[in-house]
Amino acid sequence: MLTSRQANILKIIVEEYTKTAQPVGSKTIMEADLIDASSATIRNDCALLEKEGFLEKEHASSGRIPSTKGYRYYVDNLMHSKNIDDIKNRIELLFSNRNMTINDILDQTGQILSEMTNLTTVVVGPNFQEERLKKLELLPISDKQTLIIFVLSNGHVENKLFTIDDNISIEDLQISIELFNTRLENTKLNELSAKFEVIRPILEQQVQHHEYILKQFANALTSIIKPSYSTHGMQYMLQNPEYNNPERIKQIIQFIENVSPFNFFKKVQNGKSNAVSIQIGNEIQLDNGNDDVALLSTTYKVDNVQEGGIALVGPKRLEYDKVHEILEWLANKIRETYQE
Structure with a gap:
């Protein structure tokens, strides 16, 4: 179990690295409001966090970056609600348009999510083909x-x-x-x-x-x-520095082409409705061994019958709190709008 100071250091490193994509040094941590400790104390805590597998170093003299274990601890214990009113307002306008079908709404919602998160959105719409x-x-x-x-x-x-x-x-x-x-x-x-x-x-x-x-x-x-599977925002996600070489780009495209939010969600849902599944790095078990991928997904129901799924895919360095909040709100919004 981490001490309060160690947890705050991990939180600072995760959030700073998410913003800058640069390793975080002790000086940056020391200047944060959450920390009141000497540089030596911070370095000792960082060394312990690295020893326990929460942090990593790109090379001996660099600052620290979060590991998969560090991101997981952050997601489970440290992240807080974010203000997502800007995204909510844009999506609310789609739901208020009575001339749009649920598939039309989700298709445009996927575009908005990708544009505002720099991630790829995968949308599996409800399947009405067998309905009468x-x-x-x-x-x-x-x-x-x-x-x-x-x-x-x-x-x-x-x-x-x-x-x-x-x-x-x-x-x-x-x-x-x-x-x-x-x-x-x-x-x-x-x-x-x-x-x-x-x-x-x-x-x-x-x-x-x-x-x-x-x-x-x-x-x-x-x-x-119409076909209810669509992807959005590959061009936004490839702006992330994690995907700046052809092999990484190939790996992430192959993953996205094969990902099914519904199947991934089913593995961890355990009967919880409108929950958000977060899978990080090797938790996803990619065939190509790429550890720098994160998948956040949820499912929803239309009329309490037809199920669909939404996922956002990107590097581990993403705003988990913001994306979690968006998906949770969106699943509830669909349920409230289209419940039987």
């Missing part, structure tokens, strides 16, 4: 726009904004929706495109511009069941 269509509803907004509401068998609702062509009337859309509700009820989402082709001759007899309407509905359907 319960009904469609029409909600006119103006002469040129209407909202089409897709109600799924699990109770989930997707809203899509339709722009009405000059040759299309609200009446044409209403006729189309009545036909779709009659013919498509209880159809799996991934089978709807084929069913549209069966309906085409019937719709052609009742609606003049049936092709335009079918195209609009097909586009809306695609956005609901």
